[in-house]
Structures are given as structure tokens and as C-alpha cells.
Amino acid sequence: MTIKIPPSEIVIRPPVEAYSVLVPVTGGCSWNKCEFCGTYKGMYGIIQDYAIRPLKDVLSDIDSFAEKNYHGYPVFLAGGNPTSAPTDYLVKIIKYVRIHLKNVPRISCYAKALDILRKSDEELKKLSDAGLDIVYMGLESGSSIILRLMKKGTNAASMIEAGHKILNAGIDLSLYILLGLGGKKYSQEHVKETARVLTEINPTIFRFRTLNILPGTPLWEKWKTEEFKLLSPLECLKEERDIIANLGENVTSEVYNDHISNYCSLESANIQEDREKFIATLNSYINDPRIQSLPRKNLTRM
Ligand code: SF4
Numbered sequence: 001m002t003i004k005i006p007p008s009e010i011v012i013r014p015p016v017e018a019y020s021v022l023v024p025v026t027g028g029c030s031w032n033k034c035e036f037c038g039t040y041k042g043m044y045g046i047i048q049d050y051a052i053r054p055l056k057d058v059l060s061d062i063d064s065f066a067e068k069n070y071h072g073y074p075v076f077l078a079g080g081n082p083t084s085a086p087t088d089y090l091v092k093i094i095k096y097v098r099i100h101l102k103n104v105p106r107i108s109c110y111a112k113a114l115d116i117l118r119k120s121d122e123e124l125k126k127l128s129d130a131g132l133d134i135v136y137m138g139l140e141s142g143s144s145i146i147l148r149l150m151k152k153g154t155n156a157a158s159m160i161e162a163g164h165k166i167l168n169a170g171i172d173l174s175l176y177i178l179l180g181l182g183g184k185k186y187s188q189e190h191v192k193e194t195a196r197v198l199t200e201i202n203p204t205i206f207r208f209r210t211l212n213i214l215p216g217t218p219l220w221e222k223w224k225t226e227e228f229k230l231l232s233p234l235e236c237l238k239e240e241r242d243i244i245a246n247l248g249e250n251v252t253s254e255v256y257n258d259h260i261s262n263y264c265s266l267e268s269a270n271i272q273e274d275r276e277k278f279i280a281t282l283n284s285y286i287n288d289p290r291i292q293s294l295p296r297k298n299l300t301r302m
Helices: 055-067 087-100 113-118 121-130 144-149 156-168 187-201 218-224 233-245 271-286
Strands: 021-024 075-078 107-111 134-140 172-179 205-210 254-256
Touching (some): 055 087, 075 087, 087 121, 113 156, 121 156, 134 156, 144 156, 144 187, 156 187, 187 233, 233 271, 254 271
Parallel strands (some): 021 075, 075 107, 107 134, 134 172, 172 205, 205 254
């Protein structure tokens, strides 16, 4: 049974924001069509329609966090893609956080490339000046073929443009890469194009996640009919190694494997400096007989 929940209820947040003050700004996802994603489509037994919360409700939540002395914590503006909301609305919220919560080390939110492209450079600068420090954006793959198959609603060129716009505005950018998203058929394409797009953008951070097909997602049906073939843990680790190996020399991003879906937890504060070590460690996993026969994680929730 699925129940519908209001936009004031938070469904997901990045693991890195686990100890942050979570301020619901939007509910659901303004796109909600990605084949692999069931976050707002009933995957957790809940459905949440897209909505922008009334400004007074958001400010009232911030007031109550201030009354409870939630000072000194990072603040995550929650919802699938708050950057879909009008810029002036977001600026008011960010400024309100900065005034009413003291010593906030970071304000962040999820962002979707299409929403970023709809904003002018001046609007993004306003968000940066108000105090938005970092956005988390799903690149998923640098391949336009895979992005189209997965109905991501963007292509490689628009991802690159959105990435540049964010960084040029002075906002840090954390991108998600979904290992295995091309399945067996497009694995090579996924590696080559993802490395190319990361090289073009040189994001502040990129984070690996591993595709785990969950009931309730459109991709689940394609997997059941074998139209889409999942990679093994070993193949996912090889994809990660090959993406890192194909990065341009200019890429200085931080890199993390900070998700339950991953088969390693490697990280780097600067992949330009750590590239060889990173690849050598991945190779040591890849050559380990225990990894070679490791079954896939069977996650029913993430
Ligand atoms: S992956 Fe992101 S953009 Fe795509 S449907 Fe899910 S929440 Fe929306």
C-alpha cells in the first residue's frame, strides 16, 4: 500500500547531510521521469507530488529550529529539486537561514540541470551571494545515449553547461555518477563519456553510487524482461577504475564512494594527486578472488 505525503515530509537527503538541519523547501520532483528512480513514485511505500512549499511555512520551520538552538550545523534545503523554485523565493530562505541560525558552516540542496539552465547567471550569483554553498546534482552518466534511455531529461552538453554555470556563480558542485547505468550493453560508452564530461566540468566533488534496481521503478520491468542487464560488483568496480583512468589531467575533484550501494569506500581529497593510488587500490579489489565471486547487494531500500 502506498500513501501520499505532504511536501513538508522529507523523503531523502545525501548521506553527507545526515547530521544537518533539514529544511523542507519543495516536495517531490518536478521531473519524476527517470527510469531508475522510484524515490517519489512509491518506492518507499509513499508518493509525494511536486510542490513548492509556501514561504511562510518554510520560514516558520527555520524559526522553530532557531528556538530549539539548532545553531552551528550545516543546513540542507530539502526536496527533490529546490532549484526549480523561483530565485527570489530561494534567496529569501537562504538569507533567513543566515540571519536566524548562527554559525552555519554550509547551506546546500539538490539541483537538477534543467532547473539550473533555466536560471540566468545573475540569478545563480544571487543564490551564491545569499549563501548557497554547494548543490548536489545527478549527472548519473556523461553519455547522451544513456541519459536519453533513462529519461533523465538532459544530455551531456546541457550537463556540462549547467555544471559550468554553477561553478562560475561561485557555488560548489557535487555530481553523482551511477555505476552500471548503461547496463552491459553501454558499459564502455558510460565509462568513456562520463570521464569526458567530468573532465569538461572538473566539479568540486564527484560521488559514485551503484545502480540497484528497485521494485516500483520503470527500469525494474526492463530488467525483469532482460531488456536491461545489470553489471556484477566486479564489473561496477572496473567501470569506476576506468572512469578514473580516463579522466583528463586537469581534474582536481574530491571523489567519494559514500553510499550503501557501493562495493568500495575509496575516497580522495584531490583525484589529480591520488589517481595512481586510487586505480592501484581498485585493481587490488578487482584482482581479489573474493570480489570476483561477490554477489550483488540485494537492497530493497536505499
Ligand atoms: S533521479 Fe532526480 S530528477 Fe530523476 S526522477 Fe529521481 S529525483 Fe527526479
